[in-house]
Amino acid sequence: MRVTLISIPVLDQEKALQFYTEKLGFIKKKDAPLDGGNRWITLVSKEAQDGPELLLEPAPLHFEPSKVFQDALMEAGIPWTQFDVDNVDSEYKRLTDLGVEFSVKPAEMGTVRFAVFNDTCGNNIQIVQTL
Amino acid sequence: MTYYEEELRRIKAAVFGNQGQIDTVIGVRNYIDRNYENELSLELLSRARFVSKFHLIRLFKRYYGITPRQYLIDRRIAKSKKHLESGMSVTETCFAVGFKSLGSFSMLFKAKTGKSPFEFQKEQLSRSMVIHES
Numbered sequence A: 001m002r003v004t005l006i007s008i009p010v011l012d013q014e015k016a017l018q019f020y021t022e023k024l025g026f027i028k029k030k031d032a033p034l035d036g037g038n039r040w041i042t043l044v045s046k047e048a049q050d051g052p053e054l055l056l057e058p059a060p061l062h063f064e065p066s067k068v069f070q071d072a073l074m075e076a077g078i079p080w081t082q083f084d085v086d087n088v089d090s091e092y093k094r095l096t097d098l099g100v101e102f103s104v105k106p107a108e109m110g111t112v113r114f115a116v117f118n119d120t121c122g123n124n125i126q127i128v129q130t131l
Numbered sequence B: 001m002t003y004y005e006e007e008l009r010r011i012k013a014a015v016f017g018n019q020g021q022i023d024t025v026i027g028v029r030n031y032i033d034r035n036y037e038n039e040l041s042l043e044l045l046s047r048a049r050f051v052s053k054f055h056l057i058r059l060f061k062r063y064y065g066i067t068p069r070q071y072l073i074d075r076r077i078a079k080s081k082k083h084l085e086s087g088m089s090v091t092e093t094c095f096a097v098g099f100k101s102l103g104s105f106s107m108l109f110k111a112k113t114g115k116s117p118f119e120f121q122k123e124q125l126s127r128s129m130v131i132h133e134s
Helices: A013-023 A064-076 A088-097 B003-015 B019-035 B042-049 B053-064 B068-085 B090-096 B102-113 B117-133
Strands: A005-009 A027-033 A039-044 A053-057 A079-084 A102-109 A112-118 A124-130
Touching: A013 A027, A013 A039, A013 A053, A088 A102, A088 A112, A088 A124, A102 B003, B019 B042, B019 B053, B019 B068, B042 B053, B053 B068, B068 B090, B068 B102, B068 B117, B090 B102, B090 B117, B102 B117
Parallel strands: A005 A053, A079 A124
Antiparallel strands: A027 A039, A039 A053, A102 A112, A112 A124
8 A cells, every 4th residue: 555645625626725835836747627516636746747646625515513613723722734845934934925824923833833824715724944 | 624634743753753863863864865875884974973883773773764774775775776777787786885795785675676777777677678679
């Protein structure tokens, strides 16, 4: 078995696709139509295009418990997903300049520097730099 | 303040209260980052930091979740992939990233990536040829 895919729940796939590619800088790898207007959309990092894929999963739209869970995480400020970056402070600057909102500004904890932003699709996302 | 921020504050105090230890392990990691292509000496490092080698290993594992040796191997394998992709020979790559024997390099590479360095390089090079042709 191999780890190749992680899912992120999003309310609006098209909006998520735009945010994750245009602002975060991921690259669209797969985009196939499914039933009921849903799509199978996966993204990869620019630096690791043969690495794990991120699936934009429309569960909150169709499966109520997923929506409830997502809303509760958002309300509590909890990031369920995190991405590695080389430099948290420069990403913070780049993303705030693009209008992205942060709920936790760059801070240190133990051997990491991290920050948390709102992906506008219902999720808190944490970015982390290992010190 | 959100629930998450309260939790961060609590965990920081409970788990990451000893800044001296944190500075030490960050120092060890930086030392590995700077020197992984060459001879590496944890003894030297522990003497410089006035702690025993075994204590250093324990601390590193506590804060990073892996031992310094595991981290060093991961660093070397990651760099060796870059060298192999750029066309450097397997033998050259092995010594360029600080391994002392081709046998242990090949074995570790295969264990970590599922392919031998030769197989990996063949795949990468044929892939880039396909891209150039298309």
